[in-house]
Structure formats: C-alpha cells, structure tokens
Amino acid sequence: MLWSGWGDPGKAADLPEPVRKLLHDVLGVSPRPERAAELGEVRLPAVTLSSPVRAELRGVVGADHVRSDDEARVRHTRGKSTPDLMRMRAGDGSDAPDAVVLPGSHREVLEVLAVCAAHRIAVVPFGGGTSVVGGLVASRQGFAGVVALDLVRLDRLIAVDAESMVAEMEPGLRAPRAERLLAGHGFTLGHFPQSFEYATLGGFAAARSSGQASAGYGRFDDMVVGMTVATPRGTLELGRAPKSAAGPDLRQVILGSEGAFGVITSLRLRVRPAPEERVYEGWRFASFTEGSAALRHLVQQGVVPTVLRLSDETETMVGLARPGEIGASPTGAGCLAIAGYEGFSEVPALRERVAAVLSGLGGVPLGTDPGESWAHGRYSAPYLRDSLLAAGATVETLETAGFWSNLPRLYDAVRLSLHASLGSPLVMCHISHVYGTGASLYFTVVTAQGDDPVGQWREAKRSVNEAIVAAGGTVSHHHGVGRDHREAYATEIGDLGVEILRGIKGRLDPEGILNPGVLVPPGG
C-alpha cells in the first residue's frame, strides 16, 4: 500500500486528458506548486514511550513484533481519507504512533492491553488502515504514549462449519485472502467494498462496513454471528446462536465500536456458496427521480439483484459509474443503473423478473457492456484520487442514508451544503445500497484546492454533517464515526445516547486507553 496515497503504486492511474480539461475549464483547478513529500521527509513527533515499557511489550509479543522505525510509524499514521492523504503528502506525520505492536494471538492482545492500561498508553487497533473518518487517530492528551496495535498476524481461517455455513476467521485477514481461503471450501462472504484490496475483516466489523453487493449478500454486520473480543477488563465471547431473545444483543454493541470498546480477535461469519454465475448489466432511466422510484419498487417487491446502484445525472455524465472510462459519458443523457446477479441456476429467471419490473418503470436496458465495465473498474476509482490530488483538485466522498420518503430532501440538503461551502464544486451521487424502507446516498465531490485545502474540506465537511443530521439522515451508512463524524453522531443519538456510550466504555475500558477521541465524545 502506498503510504501517502491509495493502493499498489504499480496501478497508479493517469488522468485522462478530457478530465484534466474539465478540471481546468469547469472548476478552475491548476497544479499545485509544491511537490509531495518523500517518506524520509515526513515530520514525526519524538517517541515518548519509555524503554522499560517497550521492553515489556517486547516481552509479550517478541522483539520482532514491536517496531519504532520511521517507516512503520509513517505507515500507521491516520487512514486514507482525502485530508489524511493531503497531510501525508505535505509531510505532516504529527499523529504517528510511538510504536507499532503486532500481537500473534488473543492472549497476546489481552496482555498488551494490560501493559498499556498499567502505563496509560493509548492503543489504536489497526486493520487495513483504510478508515476514511479519522478512526485511527488517538488523542495523545493525558497519555504516556500511543501504540498502533496492528492485527495483521491474526490472519487465519480457523474453522468452517459447512452445515451451518459459518466460518471462524481472524480479524487481520484482508478481504482478498479471506475470499481465497473460503473459496477453497466452496464459500464466499460476498463482501466487496471499494476498499476490498486492503481492508480487513476486523475493520469491516468494527466500522459496520457495507460492500457493493450488499443488496444480495447483506452488510458486513449482517454476516457476523459471533465474536471474541479482548478488552482491558478481559474477554467477551458473543453469539451462541444466529438470533437470540436472551436480552439485548451485545454483538450489536461491538459492531461499529471502532476499537473504542475492545479488540475483535476472532469472528464467526455467515458465508454463502460461491456463485457459479456472475452477470452485470446496465439500465438507463430518464432521471434520478425516476430511477430511484424504480429501485424502490424493485426492492419493495422483493425482486432484488445482488448488486443494485443508480448514478445521478452528473455522475452518469462524468462517467464515474464506469471509473475505467471516466469522462467518456457512455450512456448519453439520463441516469445509469447497474444491476448485478451472482448465483446459480436461478439467475436467468431473476434477471427476467427484474427486467420486467424495470422496463415497466421507464428503464431502458443497455445490455451487459456497462455492467461488465463497472465490474471491471469497480476498484479503480480510488487510484484516480491520487492523480486528482496531484493535479490540484480536492476529491472526497461522503455518504448518508435515509428512508425513501426523505431521500430527495437529503439529496438536496447535501448538494446545497457543499455548494454553499465550496462555491461551484462538481457533486456526483449514486444510490449505493438499497433496503425496503430506504437507501444510502454516496456522494463524490471535486473542487479546486484553496490555499489551505485541509481547512477548506474540514469546514465543508462540518457543514455537510450538520446538514445531513438536520435533514433527518444518518451521518454515516457505512464509513463509521471515527473522529470526523463524532459531533454529528452525538447529535443523532442525543445526550442520553452519549451517556450510554460513555457508560459502556467506562466499564470495558476504565483507563480509557482504547482509541481515545474516536467514536465516544470526550468529557462527561
């Protein structure tokens, strides 16, 4: 993973000429004079972790598994939001941990937590490092140091219960390897977020991730049937049946807890048979309103493909729905929807039923070309972000969700807020996840970088968070809370909700060492 950008440097994407021209002519983007910092130029804070504490940590995980070298510290600094990348490109490593600790077992995680609690060291559980909401930045205030707890060594498929279709897997498994291991047993998780190449199972659970095939396979939190969690107070074993009426479901307390309540060291996950058929197709609708109504009817009638998404007019025009062909405007006017089917012999009949409903609601079939092109380029858009940043554009994404009846209001509120903050940005949107009762809206924003691009985006983000909550939406459908959504989340759940969060944290993590500043508002 590129330390100051996204993904495999070998896959870096150059900006097509039409996009450069569009950026310049429409948004006034011009290249920045300063060059991006090299890894060796990143400014890091002095290490505050004492030698005896480092020796204790080495005693737990082994000398090779405690690292304080500059590269390890840089690679565990923040996540992959656009401000994160802009700050790294500017050589700002001020949030770097003092050390990176790599435990090899649940017992070692418990022991590391005990050492850190005894010495008041903040601990940041670290999966793939792809958080886009500031979930990997611990507050140093009041702590003797900060440790990144990298879970990469916890990477085994422990067991497969084929009869129940449940796999026990460790949290440090990155998604592609998890899929390869499951494929050996004929199964899939079916979790394909755009961060698929680098994100881990633990991170998916801790941040309540949702993949591009969520219409068919469900969100990641739907897949979790059990968990083992290491906390500073001991071990929590959760989930002894798929569902239970034995009180509130404590699995739901850990799902979405973003490392602030405990460290997930094992997951029991519902798996599905690996599909034999995969078909993706495109549909055109005259407008976003018409397309949204068609998607709603489809899911409310229970005729649901595995992938279902709809780009608005702007996103369709720019061609972001087919990131491999950005700027190509492949479908002409209107809005492009993608319907994908992953399964077995039922696929042709389901396709026919979907086609009948969509055609009856104004959809025009575009065949499999747009669908296959989307599937082919589905992980390539993040690579374009690096080129856009280098070209002087800020490009960032944000997402929300709401009930169908409120979706138009939410859509307008986000766009209005972004225009008010950023002048005339390019704002694109798609419906990314659908439910019978509502959907998620995923926005991509492109604007010219101001003199202080990080401050410019921080202000825009603060306003848009407020606008989302005021318009009745949730501040996150699948990116989580981190630090960036913490205030808006507190507004969503109210004072009593915040008190509950603080109560749980106080019970599981009395010294407050786990991801301080993330998820739970300080104070109280």
Ligand SMILES: Cc1cc2nc3c(=O)[nH]c(=O)nc-3n(C[C@H](O)[C@H](O)[C@H](O)COP(=O)(O)OP(=O)(O)OC[C@H]3O[C@@H](n4cnc5c(N)ncnc54)[C@H](O)[C@@H]3O)c2cc1C
């Ligand atoms: C280019 C890009 C595309 C993305 N696309 C999507 C998408 O399509 N869908 C989506 O849902 N998200 C997406 N994301 C966001 C991100 O990938 C998800 O939030 C993902 O769940 C994070 O996984 P991770 O392993 O990288 O976790 P990290 O970023 O390492 O951690 C995320 C949070 O979880 C905590 N954590 C990590 N592991 C554990 C553990 N084992 N126990 C307890 N806490 C833990 C961390 O402390 C942190 O607060 C995208 C991000 C990027 C950069």
